[in-house]
Amino acid sequence: MPTNSPTLEFKSGSFSVPILILFSDDLKAIGQQLQEKVDLAPEFFKNSPLIFDVQELNKLSRAIDIPALVDIIRQSGLLPTGIRGGTTQQNKEALALLIPVYSAHSSTLTSADTQAQKQKIIEPEPSVNASATIITRPVRSGQRLYASGDLIVLAQVSAGAEIMAEGNIHVYNTLRGRALAGVQGNVDARIFCSDLQAELISIAGNYKISEDMDMSDVVSKKSVQIYLQGHTLIIKDII
Numbered sequence: 001m002p003t004n005s006p007t008l009e010f011k012s013g014s015f016s017v018p019i020l021i022l023f024s025d026d027l028k029a030i031g032q033q034l035q036e037k038v039d040l041a042p043e044f045f046k047n048s049p050l051i052f053d054v055q056e057l058n059k060l061s062r063a064i065d066i067p068a069l070v071d072i073i074r075q076s077g078l079l080p081t082g083i084r085g086g087t088t089q090q091n092k093e094a095l096a097l098l099i100p101v102y103s104a105h106s107s108t109l110t111s112a113d114t115q116a117q118k119q120k121i122i123e124p125e126p127s128v129n130a131s132a133t134i135i136t137r138p139v140r141s142g143q144r145l146y147a148s149g150d151l152i153v154l155a156q157v158s159a160g161a162e163i164m165a166e167g168n169i170h171v172y173n174t175l176r177g178r179a180l181a182g183v184q185g186n187v188d189a190r191i192f193c194s195d196l197q198a199e200l201i202s203i204a205g206n207y208k209i210s211e212d213m214d215m216s217d218v219v220s221k222k223s224v225q226i227y228l229q230g231h232t233l234i235i236k237d238i239i
Contacts, residue, residue, distance in 0.1 A: 017049050017082075018048065018049075018050055018051070018207075019050075019052075019205065020034075020050055020051070020052045020053065021056060022053065022056065022057050022064065022069075023057070024057075024062075025057055025062040025063065027069065030069070031072040031075070031076070034072065034073065034076045038077055038078070045076075045078060046077055047077065047079060048079065049079050049080075049081040050079060050080050051080075051082035051084055051102060052073065052082075053083075054083065054085050054086050055085025056085075058085060058086070058090075064090075066083070066093040066094055067093060067097065070097055070099065082100045082101070082102045083099055083101055084102040086101065131149040131150060132149050132150040132151070132152055132167075133145075133147035133149065133151050133152065133165075134152045134154065135152065135154065135155065136155060137155055138155040138158065139156070139157045139163060141158045142160055142161065143161050143162075144161070144162045144164070145162070145163045145164065146165070147164070147165040147166065147167070149166060150167040150168045150170065151163055151167070151170070153169075153171045155173050156171075156173040156174045156175075156176070157173070157174070157175050157177045157198075158177055159176040159199060160176075161176070161177035162179075162180070163180070164179075164180045164183050165182075166182065166183055166184045166189075167182070167186065167189055168192070169189075169193075170192045171191075171192070171194065172193075172194055173195070174193075174197055175193035175194075175196055175197065175198050176199065177198065177199055178199050178200040178201075178202075179198055179200070180201075180202040180203075181203050181204075181226075182203045182204040183202075183205075188228075189204065190203070190226060191225070192223070192224070192226075193223070194223050195221055196213075196235070197210075198210065198213075201226055201233060202233075203227065203228050203233060204228060206228060206232070206233055207233070213235065222237045222238075223237065224238060225238055
């Protein structure tokens with residue numbers, strides 16, 4: 001073998017990790033509500049990485065037992081991979097458990113699937129318009145697409161696929177899988193699609209899984225738009 005052959009290489013990447021923002025220091029209530037969420041989509045959350053954010057608790061001067069919180073998260077089947085917004089003492093306790101510390105202002109995309117971390121991000125087809133990326137082929141299960149502006153998909157997005165954009169997302173076909181718009185915090189981003197059957201939709205970190213969506217006759221099989229109102233995702237048919 002050549003002696004100058006590289007042993008390893010570091011590369012930047014973009015992965016989807018959910019953030020658990022805590023507003024209560026009641027560990028029993030946290031464990032119960034967390035389990036209820038996981039039970040809604042067990043395969044979706046199974047072995048998912050998770051960053052827990054204690055910034056709101058610290059603003060209210062509510063102390064929380066970090067080792068106990070980590071145990072509760074792990075018991076629910078999630079894998080805590082970071083703490084955000086912690087005090088010096090909380091960060092020290094997290095590091096003792098080999099949990100990395102993130103800045104209170106760090107940005108992480110919202111979605112949940114550890115298997116996605118093992119999948120290659122598919123390079124999108126370049127668009128003539130630099131502000132938008134256009135995809136003409138179907139997005140298949142296991143594929144992940146990322147656009148720095150708007151993302152326009154002219155074919156279906158299959159279950160198990162994930163599409164992300166810093167701007168808006170347009171899917172002129174059936175949207176299954178996961179769609180995350182405004183991933184860098186753009187609360188004005190929207191998602192448009194011809195047929196909403198998604199596993200997860202998200203705008204600026206605010207998300208709903210399929211079990212939480214109102215899939216009434218008003219929305220199903222019709223063109224819809226999804227936007228943020230406060231911290232709530234609104235799904236409306238396009239007239």
